């Protein structure tokens with residue numbers, strides 16, 4: 491099973507992933523967690539270019555770097571794990587590319603989808619939790635000392651990204667579940683658990 495978490499920065503992805511990891515551990519269900527971009531030596535190098543570069547990167551080049559990092563991660567970690575029936579949890583995956591590079595940077599969405607599909611092949615998430623939190627609330631939750639390259643984009647950019655995520659959810663209603671991220675951490679995780687139990691009863695048959 492391949493589970494991805496999406497949403498703007500500060501929407502609570504890392505927090506919910508931690509809760510899910512603890513839950514799976516308690517149930518003795520095997521999993522691995524990956525973050526994007528990164529997760530392999532090569533992809534982590536690309537991550538530092540993408541997030542720390544002092545130089546501007548044009549939008550197409552940025553898109554290709556994300557896809558390059560993703561493709562390596564899929565081939566070396568995600569696909570082999572799924573083949574061994576290990577649950578894979580990803581902190582961001584290809585929906586983020588549609589939201590940030592497609593809607594945010596305003597690259598042609600169809601081209602972004604083509605690049606995404608080329609990079610991941612048949613490795614499509616079984617379920618995606620979109621943590622839906624208004625921008626101002628997300629900003630209030632994160633106390634940035636230092637913004638990385640992506641995070642220092644304009645407000646308009648983040649508005650488009652936010653709307654982009656909702657559009658993706660609308661277009662993929664079976665896969666992408668919108669979670670109201672204004673709730674408490676515990677309430678949000680209860681929603682996530684309920685959806686997972688419903689969708690994957692065999693995996694969670696021994697869960698209370």
Ligand SMILES: Nc1ncnc2c1ncn2[C@@H]1O[C@H](COP(=O)(O)OP(=O)(O)O)[C@@H](O)[C@H]1O
Pocket residue numbers: 497498499500501502503504505506631632671672673674675676678
């Ligand atoms: N439901 C919540 N209510 C209030 N604060 C939260 C909630 N979920 C996460 N936070 C806090 O908001 C901040 C950002 O959460 P985080 O999980 O790091 O988001 P992301 O990984 O999406 O950027 C953290 O300080 C976290 O403790």
Ligand SMILES: [Mg+2]
Pocket residue numbers: 503504505581
């Ligand atoms: Mg995070």
